[in-house]
Amino acid sequence: MKIAIASGKGGTGKTTLSTNLAALFAEKVQVVLADLDVEEPNSGLFIKGDIEREDIKYKMIPEWNESTCTLCGLCQKNCNFHAVIQLGSQILVFPELCHSCYACSELCPTDSLPMIKQRMGQLKQFRNKNMTFIESRLDIGQEQAVPLIGQTIEYIEKNFSSSTLKIFDSPPGTSCPVIEATKDADFVILVTEPTPFGLHDLTLAVETMKELEKRHGVVINRHGIGNNDVLEYCEENNIPVLAKIPNSRKVAELYSKGELVYTEIPEFKAELEKIETFILNFQKS
Amino acid sequence: MKIAFTTKGIEWNSDMDPRFGRTEYILVYDDEKEEFTSFDNRDIENEAHGAGPKTSQQLFEMSPQVLITGNGPGGNAATVLEKAGIKIFIGAGQMTVNEAYQAYKNNNLKEF
Structure with missing residues (x-):
């Protein structure tokens, strides 16, 4: 069972919800919390645990072999991301633009663009009682979040049973990283x-x-705060509203200290329990 | 010598385009032949990634010695242009092509 927590707008409370919800579930069941916002993961500020695993993550990038290249230009013509550029008698590869699709490498008639491993980031796994916390972090200078998000989900699929509850703290926005983080969610x-x-x-x-x-x-x-437009929008579009977490200065204070909120604020916990019930019912159905 | 401009049109009086990778046109002036050649780059709008390297590659094919632009190329484009040995002058983003050419001739543009 995979639940992704996403938002569109940044700073609405994805991490607060993910960490508190995961901790609440972990009081009773095994839960995996994964921070998939690999460009700036922050769930780890709120979840403490013992480190169990640390993996370096790689992506595959073509490397030009000048001695066998016939300068036919097929690689450049087929790269949708302009990560391979032919400049006269040279082929330039831009690793940050490369999406590791292998097209240039596979189409090259003389195998002059073999795919080579390049480090892009790190995956860490921590454990705190019932909770396994997984954090992937992209290296500074890396521009592609999608491959690391994809590999992190793959890792989780491989290492945890499909019945285990998994909560994915997803990146903000609506572009490729969010799609990668949510596309396999239930x-x-x-x-x-x-x-x-x-x-x-x-x-x-x-x-x-x-x-x-x-x-x-x-x-x-x-x-x-604000107005009723979000509620009206959800009603009009038949989107279930799972909880309404009250605005509270105390939440911000606890957050700023890196602490979980639900254990300290009963009204927050009550709303969280509504989400818990919804997920349990959803799981049954 | 061939001088390239990033522009919003293909005439002397056209405005410069301050952007490099996503420039609307590339205009190349050959000051020996007193001739213009141009490239309509507006399809670049459809490219989500790699506009800089793509426009650089196009510029390379037009073989200018000098590029006059506005903000200056980003990192990837700068790498290509350096390999191509094209000299880059920036700060002409708010001028017309003619004004940019005069500014270049009078050494009033900054080399990138």
């Missing part, structure tokens, strides 16, 4: 705030999930 929780900006980005996120044909629901964070 359910996507979209966290928003009840403001015009929150609604605008929620709309984009909902459209993305519809396109992916993903079951999804909304959690309204900082309920009480």
Whole structure:
């Protein structure tokens, strides 16, 4: 069972929800929490545990072999990302633009672009009682989040049974990294705030999930600020609102200290339990 | 000598395009033959990635010795242009092509 927590707008509370929800579940069952926001993972600020594993992650990049190349230009013509450029009698490869699709390498008639391993980041696994926490972090200077997100999900699939509850703290936005982080999820929780900006980005996120044909629901964070437009939008579009987390200065204070919230604020915990119940029911169905 | 400009049109009075990779046109002026050649680069809008290297590659095929542009190329494009041995002058983003050419002739543009 895979639950992805995404948002559209950044800073709406994905990590707060992911970490607290995972900790609440871990009071009773085994749970895997994965921070898939590999460009700036931050769940680890709130989850402490013993390190169990540390893997270097690689992606495959073509390397030009000048001595066998016939300068036919097929590689350049077929690269959709302009990561391979022919400049006169030279072939230039831009590793940051490369999506590791192998097209240039496979199509090269003289095998002059063999794929070579290049380090892109690191995966770490921690354990705290019932919770396994996995954090992947892209190296500084790396531009492609998707391969690392994909490899992290692959790692989780391989190492944990399909019945284990998995919570994916996803990247913000609606572009490739979010799609990679949510495309295998059984359910996507979209966290928003009840403001015009929150609604605008929620709309984009909902459209993305519809396109992916993903079951999804909304959690309204900082309920009480802004207006009722998000609620009305969800009603009109038949999107279940799983919880309304009340706006509270205390949440921000605990967050700023890197602490979990639900153990300290009963109203927060009550809303979290609604989400827990929803997920358990969803799992049964 | 052939001088390339990043532009929004293909005439002397056209505005410069301050962007390099996503420039609308590349205009090349051959000051010996007093001739223009141009390339319509507007398809670059459809490219999500790698606009810099792609435009650089196009520029290379037009074989200018000098490029006059606005903001200057990004990292990937700069790598290609350096390999291609093209000298880059920046800061002409708000000028017309003619003004940019005069500024270059009068050494008023900054070398990248």
